[in-house]
Structure formats: C-alpha cells, structure tokens
Amino acid sequence: MNSYSKSATLMQRGCDFLGSQYAILCGAMSWVSERNLVSAISNAGGFGVIACGAMTPDLLDGEIAGTKSLTDKPFGVNLITMHPQLFDLIDVCTQHGVGHVVLAGGIPPKGSVEAIKAGGAKVICFAPTLALAKKLLRSGADALVIEGMEAGGHIGPVSTSVLAQEMLPELAAEHLVFVAGGIGRGEAIAGYLEMGACGVQLGTRFACATESIAHPDFKKAFFRANSRDAITSVQLDPRLPVIPVRALRNKGTEAFTAKQREVMGSLDREEVAMAEAQLQIEHYWAGALRRAVIDGDVENGSLMAGQSVGMVKAEEPVADIIAQLMQECESALTRR
Known part of the structure; x- marks a missing residue:
C-alpha cells in the first residue's frame, strides 16, 4: 500500500x-x-x-x-x-x-x-x-x-x-x-x-x-458539464434569507425563482412567518434534489454541483x- x-x-x-x-x-x-x-x-x-x-x-x-x-x-x-x-x-x-x-x-x-x-x-x-x-x-x-x-x-x-x-x-x-x-x-x-x-x-x-x-442521467449531466455551467441562484428579496445555491443550469434553476416569488407573496400577505418561509425554501431544494438524483429528472430537478464539475x-x-x-x-x- x-x-x-x-x-x-x-x-x-x-x-x-x-x-x-x-x-x-x-x-x-x-x-x-x-x-x-x-x-x-x-x-x-x-x-x-x-x-x-x-x-x-x-x-x-x-x-x-x-x-x-x-x-x-x-x-x-x-x-x-x-x-x-x-x-x-x-x-x-x-x-x-x-x-x-x-x-x-x-x-x-x-x-x-x-x-x-x-x-x-x-x-x-x-x-x-x-x-x-x-x-x-x-x-x-x-x-x-x-x-x-x-x-x-x-x-x-x-x-x-x-x-x-x-x-x-x-x-x-x-x-x-x-x-x-x-x-x-x-x-x-x-x-x-x-x-x-x-x-x-x-x-x-x-x-x-x-x-x-445517483440516477445515470444525473451522472451524465455532470459528465457533460463544464465549470461555467455550475451557476448560483439569485436572491430576489432581501427579507427572505435565501442562501445562494450552486447548481447546473436547467429549468429547475428557473423554477426556484418562481418559488421565491411564491414565498415572497406569502410573506407580503403575512400568511407565514420568516422561519416558516425559510423552511419552505429548504423543502423546495430537498424535493428538487430528489427529482434529479433519484428520479433522473435532470431538466426540472436540482443538479447541485460545484465548479469542479468540469473535472468529473x-x-x-x-x-x-x-x-x-x-x-x-x-x-x-x-x-x-
């Protein structure tokens, strides 16, 4: 050895x-x-x-x-x-x-x-x-x-x-x-x-x-990607303490923007507290990740990846x- x-x-x-x-x-x-x-x-x-x-x-x-x-x-x-x-x-x-x-x-x-x-x-x-x-x-x-x-x-x-x-x-x-x-x-x-x-x-x-x-299609997405494909999510509202997430660009990254708008609306209407809003965001990521990793939905799921993905x-x-x-x-x- x-x-x-x-x-x-x-x-x-x-x-x-x-x-x-x-x-x-x-x-x-x-x-x-x-x-x-x-x-x-x-x-x-x-x-x-x-x-x-x-x-x-x-x-x-x-x-x-x-x-x-x-x-x-x-x-x-x-x-x-x-x-x-x-x-x-x-x-x-x-x-x-x-x-x-x-x-x-x-x-x-x-x-x-x-x-x-x-x-x-x-x-x-x-x-x-x-x-x-x-x-x-x-x-x-x-x-x-x-x-x-x-x-x-x-x-x-x-x-x-x-x-x-x-x-x-x-x-x-x-x-x-x-x-x-x-x-x-x-x-x-x-x-x-x-x-x-x-x-x-x-x-x-x-x-x-x-x-x-991880699903074979999830792995294939990594193999095709380069470092520039791993982008960060955008925070739309400073009230919503969304920690940026780096993932491969796909429809899922766009869906997260829509999810933020949905949660922001709930905050505006005082339907949820800030802690609950943050938890909703975390649950979103958990579900989106599962769709990509387990189900192989690489278009709508979350393909979380670092910029070193180009070396995989x-x-x-x-x-x-x-x-x-x-x-x-x-x-x-x-x-x-």
Whole structure:
C-alpha cells in the first residue's frame, strides 16, 4: 500500500481527529451521501458523512444503521441547524455512537453543540468568516470547515482561495481546519495542506462515483458539464434569507425563482412567518434534489454541483478517486 509519506505527515492531525486513513471528508450531499457512498468512502480510507437533510429521526436512525452494516470504519452525520427536530436527530446520533456530527446551514442553536458533545461526539462546524470561526471555536466546535463559493449546493460569497488566506494563518496552528469548495485534484489538496489545513472536503468529485446511487442521467449531466455551467441562484428579496445555491443550469434553476416569488407573496400577505418561509425554501431544494438524483429528472430537478464539475468525466470507484487524489497530492509535494 502506498504510504504517501509527505501527504500523510501534513494530514496527520486531521487523520487523528477523524480516525481515518486520509483526511478527506466527503461533503454531505442530500440524496447522494447515503449509506452506499458513505460506507464506500470510509472503507477506502476517507471519511464519509451522511447527509441528514430533511430526514425524520426514524429515517436517520435507519440510515445510520444501514451504514454501520456496510462499514466498520468511522463516519459522520451532517445535520441542518434549522431542522425543526434537530435535538431529536442529535439523540439518534448519540444512540448509535456516531463519533462526529457536522452542523451546517447557519449558527448552531443554543444547546446543540453541548448536546452533541454530551453524547460523546466531536462537533464540526462551517465557518464563512474569521469572526464567526473564532466564535464557533469558543462555543465548543472541535473543528471547522471553511468552504468557498466554488462549492456545490448552499454556498457563501467568498472564494476558497481567499478564505484560506484569511483564515488558515490565523487559526490553523492551534485548531483543526478543513478546506472545501472547488477542489477536484490532489495538487489543490497539497496547496491547502501546506498552508496549514489539516485536511479537505470534496463533494462534486464523489457525486458520480460507481457506488453513488445517483440516477445515470444525473451522472451524465455532470459528465457533460463544464465549470461555467455550475451557476448560483439569485436572491430576489432581501427579507427572505435565501442562501445562494450552486447548481447546473436547467429549468429547475428557473423554477426556484418562481418559488421565491411564491414565498415572497406569502410573506407580503403575512400568511407565514420568516422561519416558516425559510423552511419552505429548504423543502423546495430537498424535493428538487430528489427529482434529479433519484428520479433522473435532470431538466426540472436540482443538479447541485460545484465548479469542479468540469473535472468529473466518468464513473469511477471511490477507491480509485481517493487513490488518484492522494497520488496527485504526493507528487505535487514531492516536486516542491
């Protein structure tokens, strides 16, 4: 087995934290990051993460159990902070002895970090700014993911390279920071490791793996796409706190604009509160994603993809993807 000695040295802190062979997390992609892909990534030496998304506690319970039946390696669970049953989902993770919980979608609500840690799990949070990163660390986060706007799905406004320059020099010496967003090759991994990152997170690169249950037409859309096809959604109303989403351009992106207008009308008529309006948007994305990933409706569903989609050209086993990334990373570090 290739030891990738230079890469392993720079990844050591991340590997020790995750309990994995390589400090490569798979981003949690709704309907894609389920038991088959998650277990395959963990079995191949990476760190798989279940995307809970809009799952109920019962569904999450079954998904964790199913994943445990396919791997004895560590894996995590991604929970959306605005989920109305967040604390019940945390309880499910605790009951299963999940070692790492990733909180995404906003600032963790009061008591959530404490509840996760009380259950024995480590907490990983997304940090879009340096100030929020420091606040999250003070609040008990064990590790951070800094994700740039090149990523697929819900994104922030700043590029990965700028976030890395702003945050790694300030935080990486004393804290565990993973970099995400637009990473498609090992040379990029090498660069972020040299800047102080303890590891990386990739989503788009794994979405079309052989083990991914995504519909063949969903995968074909990725293979045909280039980086410019992965565009961001537009926020129509500043009252509606819509987090931009990056996805491949299709009729579904236009439908989201119509959905925003519908929700804006409900707000104008005071038919819904702001929290309910935001939840309606999230449910829209969950349904649109399912249509694309599971049903193969690539015209009307949501094809969430990062700008690294142009580097996804064929269906490959997860083990081959990880081996290629590690070889590219090691070769880059060796050339330095």
